[in-house]
Amino acid sequence: MAFLQANVYSNILEMEVSLNVVLPQKTEKKIGTATQGNFSDVPVLYLLHGMGGNHSVWERRTSIERYVADLGLAVIMPSTDLGWYTDTTYDMKYWTFIADELPEICHELFPQLTRKRAKTFAAGLSMGGYGALKLGLARPENFAAVASLSGAVNLADRPEDLLGLKGKSYWEGIFGPLEQMKGSVNDPMFLLEQLVENKKEVPEIFLCCGEEDPLLYxxxxxxxxxxxxxxxxxxxxxxxxxxxxxxxxWIQRVLAWLPIESEKEA
Known part of the structure; x- marks a missing residue:
């Protein structure tokens, strides 16, 4: 595997953004870490961080590079600050960046990445779990599967969970008035209802949460x-x-669940 650290310019955010990227690479070693490289149509996982994290946190806190070594899977880990994968009311368009601009940047820089829905996935933890589910529900044409680990996926119905983390002014800077969040484009429940109503193909969805986690409800x-x-x-x-x-x-469980093998010839 190759591990790359990149700083790219986002025209949407009008700022530099950091990415960590894991790419398949053919290696031959005598210590049991040989891997096979794939140089075209490489499956890709957009792996999102939570509050307090950034582009480096999955690499530092887990063995994600080792976990994907035999999967032929590229992993894109972007930094999105505390923007909640949302076009904020303070005019930072983190949603447009993550949903639309970032994939195009990655395809420009890494042309071996697939453009096929069947080989494109998203996952994340906590805030990133919300972001991954939002990608799947709002851009179902782009993702075959999404996974949320301990995701904050029911925000609109439980604003008290938000206010226990940060003050009201922060959350309204992100989402606008909290009483208007339910039924908006930032409400995963609403996105789900719209998806069903419009009879669009739904990505495969994986949810997991710890039994002692306050977000279990x-x-x-x-x-x-x-x-x-x-x-x-x-x-x-x-x-x-x-x-x-x-x-x-649980990211290991998610990787085992992703439909990578079945889609190799897609």
């Missing part, structure tokens, strides 16, 4: 909504809290 609510709409999904829980011990374990 919201994840159960999202799983219930998916069930009520008869959408196929996977929802799993296990021992753990809102921490890297849980995420390091």
């Amino acid at each position: 919201g994840n159960k609510a999202m799983a219930q909504a998916l069930s009520e709409h008869t959408i196929a999904y996977t929802f799993e829980t296990g021992p753990g809290n809102h921490d890297w011990i849980f995420w390091d374990q």
Whole structure:
């Protein structure tokens, strides 16, 4: 595998943005770490960070590079600050950047990456879990599968969870008036309803959350909504809290779940 650190300019955000990138590379070693490189149509996972993290956190807190070594999978890890993968009311368009501009930047810099929906995935933790699910529900034509680890996926129904983390002025800077969030483009429940109403193809969805995690209630609510709409999904829980011990374990489960092998010839 190759591990790259890049600084790119975002025309949408009008600023430099940092990326960490893992790319398949053919290597031959005698210590059991040989890998096969793939130089065209490479499957890609956009892996999103949570609050307090940045482009480096998945690489520093987990063994993500080692976990994907035998999968032939590229991993894009962007820094998106505390923007909640949203076009904020203070005019920083983090959603437009992550959903539209970033894939084009990555295809320009790494032309071996696939452009096929069947080989394009998103995942993230906490705030990034919200972002990954939002990508799947708002851009279903672009993603075959999305995974949310301990995601804040039920924000609009539980504003008290937000106010326990930061003050109201911060959240309204991101989303606008909190009482207007429900039923908006920043409400995953609303995006799900719109997707069903418009009869669009739904990506495969994976939700997981620790049994001691305060966000478990919201994840159960999202799983219930998916069930009520008869959408196929996977929802799993296990021992753990809102921490890297849980995420390091469960990103391995997510990688095993991703439909990479079945789509190699897609």
